[in-house]
Amino acid sequence: MSGEMRATNGELREKVAGLLAAGQVRVFLGYRAGRTPLRVRPHHVLGPEQADDLVWNEFCAPSLAKYLLDEQEDEGRVGVLVKACDLRATRRLVADRRLDRERVLLVGVACPGMVDARKVESLHPGPIVEAGVRDGKLVLQTSTGEVKELPREEYLLDRCLHCEDPNPRDVDLVVGPEVAPRPARTRDYAEVAEILAMPLAERAAYWDRQFSRCVRCFACRNVCPACSCRECCFDVWEPMWLSREVSVSEQYMFHFTRAFHVAGRCVDCGECERVCPVGIPLMKLNRALQKEIQELFGVERPWDPDEKEPLAMYAPGDPDFH
Amino acid sequence: MSLNAQSARATHGPAAGAANDPAAGAGWEPRIIGFCCNWCSYAGADLAGTSRLEYPPTIRVIRVPCSGRVNPQFIVRAFQKGADGVLVAGCHPGDCHYSTGNYFTRRRLQVARRFLEYLGIDPRRLRVTWVSASEGQKFADTVREMTEEIRALGPNRVMRDEP
Ligand code: SF4
Ligand code: SF4
Numbered sequence: 001m002s003g004e005m006r007a008t009n010g011e012l013r014e015k016v017a018g019l020l021a022a023g024q025v026r027v028f029l030g031y032r033a034g035r036t037p038l039r040v041r042p043h044h045v046l047g048p049e050q051a052d053d054l055v056w057n058e059f060c061a062p063s064l065a066k067y068l069l070d071e072q073e074d075e076g077r078v079g080v081l082v083k084a085c086d087l088r089a090t091r092r093l094v095a096d097r098r099l100d101r102e103r104v105l106l107v108g109v110a111c112p113g114m115v116d117a118r119k120v121e122s123l124h125p126g127p128i129v130e131a132g133v134r135d136g137k138l139v140l141q142t143s144t145g146e147v148k149e150l151p152r153e154e155y156l157l158d159r160c161l162h163c164e165d166p167n168p169r170d171v172d173l174v175v176g177p178e179v180a181p182r183p184a185r186t187r188d189y190a191e192v193a194e195i196l197a198m199p200l201a202e203r204a205a206y207w208d209r210q211f212s213r214c215v216r217c218f219a220c221r222n223v224c225p226a227c228s229c230r231e232c233c234f235d236v237w238e239p240m241w242l243s244r245e246v247s248v249s250e251q252y253m254f255h256f257t258r259a260f261h262v263a264g265r266c267v268d269c270g271e272c273e274r275v276c277p278v279g280i281p282l283m284k285l286n287r288a289l290q291k292e293i294q295e296l297f298g299v300e301r302p303w304d305p306d307e308k309e310p311l312a313m314y315a316p317g318d319p320d321f322h
Numbered sequence: 323m324s325l326n327a328q329s330a331r332a333t334h335g336p337a338a339g340a341a342n343d344p345a346a347g348a349g350w351e352p353r354i355i356g357f358c359c360n361w362c363s364y365a366g367a368d369l370a371g372t373s374r375l376e377y378p379p380t381i382r383v384i385r386v387p388c389s390g391r392v393n394p395q396f397i398v399r400a401f402q403k404g405a406d407g408v409l410v411a412g413c414h415p416g417d418c419h420y421s422t423g424n425y426f427t428r429r430r431l432q433v434a435r436r437f438l439e440y441l442g443i444d445p446r447r448l449r450v451t452w453v454s455a456s457e458g459q460k461f462a463d464t465v466r467e468m469t470e471e472i473r474a475l476g477p478n479r480v481m482r483d484e485p
Contacts, residue, residue, distance in 0.1 A: 192440075196440070200439070200442050200443070200444055200480075201442065202442075203440065203441065203442035204441065204443075204479075204480040204481075205442075206442075207441050207442060233395075241395060247483065249402045249481055249482060250402075252398065252402070252441065252480075252481035253395070253399070253402060256394070256395070256398050256437070256441065257395055257398070259437070260394055260395075260433075260434065260437065263433060263437075285440075288437065288440045289433065289437060292433050292436045292437065293433065296429075296432050296433065296436075297429070310429070311426075311429060311430055313429075314422065314425035314426055314428065314429050316415070316416070316425065318428055318429055318432070319428075319432055320415070320428065321428070321432070321449070321450040321451060321452075
């Protein structure tokens with residue numbers, strides 16, 4: 001953890017303890033240490049004394065936004081720690097009228113970019129007993145005492161590499177200093193172009209292979225801030241949109257539907273792909289839809305909750321079928 | 323369809339026409355599901371019938387109140403259950419019985435059609451067209467054209483359940 005982040009930790013714990021002591025929030029959602037050094041766990045802070053367990057470090061990748069839906073079922077205001085990408089998720093929930101902005105206290109923290117635990121684990125298998133970032137290097141210590149210093153940039157989440165502004169704006173409270181935005185990158189949709197370069201039969205074979213690994217855990221849906229219907233079509237029995245049968249055919253129904261239902265509302269947070277236990281490249285589906293919507297209807301930033309929902313509107317001059 | 327990736331892959335085969343697709347068999351005929359809007363296209367299909375216009379018996383028509391009723395999941399389900407093609411027909415833009423339903427359909431299905439293509443479905447297998455109540459001939463022509471096109475493509479295998 002960098003020195004700045006250490007200072008931010010102190011500030012965060014102090015401010016959260018203060019919010020809870022003053023009764024300004026009923027509960028605060030943050031992070032605490034996980035079971036391995038590469039991962040953190042959500043921490044529901046219910047009293048000032050629990051604030052000491054809060055952590056803020058380069059492994060706080062998970063978005064806490066979706067927990068807000070459960071928490072707002074109870075009385076009182078809910079505090080939550082948000083990175084810039086998490087903020088986009090909360091704005092999505094507000095735009096979809098699922099979250100009451102007045103009931104949430106947003107504590108923003110500028111983010112230096114989060115480490116992708118999967119990238120680390122795939123390139124450095126074996127137990128890691130300590131992990132942190134020092135002087136721009138990712139430092140890992142293995143169980144045999146070996147210390148590895150790695151270039152941090154190569155181990156960041158993909159979404160961080162595309163981050164436009166790592167400083168959350170329009171929040172209720174800020175902890176920690178600002179972070180300089182990384183050089184702007186235009187979206188080239190390279191991952192989509194890769195699929196489009198395949199002949200149709202090859203595409204189908206590719207998706208067969210990907211979808212057949214899906215275990216239907218629904219983690220991708222559950223984490224998604226654009227997927228928040230009170231009653232999901234995958235959960236109802238009548239009509240049965242998705243049977244409990246696990247066949248490639250039904251996997252297409254599941255994956256087509258999941259992606260299509262968030263088309264034009266997906267905030268490009270990448271959480272679905274990050275939480276998938278079998279590593280299905282779900283962002284390749286979401287990005288393809290973003291690209292189509294941009295091209296067909298001239299929507300510049302389909303991932304921005306401020307854009308009017310492109311599939312809930314029309315223009316008389318929209319492209320026609322021939 | 324088996325979950326085994328190898329066998330699943332094998333079922334797609336090369337992008338072949340009916341002629342060299344063993345599954346096509348000698349008597350194979352395309353199966354097309356047609357979603358027709360009650361106010362225009364269904365009446366258009368009816369007119370084709372009462373005018374005794376000939377078109378191939380490859381289409382099974384499902385009447386919907388508006389083309390806007392066609393949830394893209396219906397289209398996926400049709401392909402799952404053995405359709406080789408899907409036709410969605412509604413009133414011409416500007417003529418929707420509910421004013422704007424077909425404008426929304428147009429947006430939604432433009433995206434859905436491209437997305438299905440991204441997943442490996444030949445875009446010629448999903449046709450969206452506007453047929454008014456007086457266009458019996460257009461309906462018959464559309465079904466004939468589509469049938470010929472799909473006959474050349476052969477049976478659909480992508481996302482299909484057991485045959
Ligand atoms: S679909 Fe994935 S990337 Fe898009 S909002 Fe949902 S979780 Fe985030
Ligand atoms: S998270 Fe992955 S395995 Fe789970 S339902 Fe989604 S795609 Fe399937």
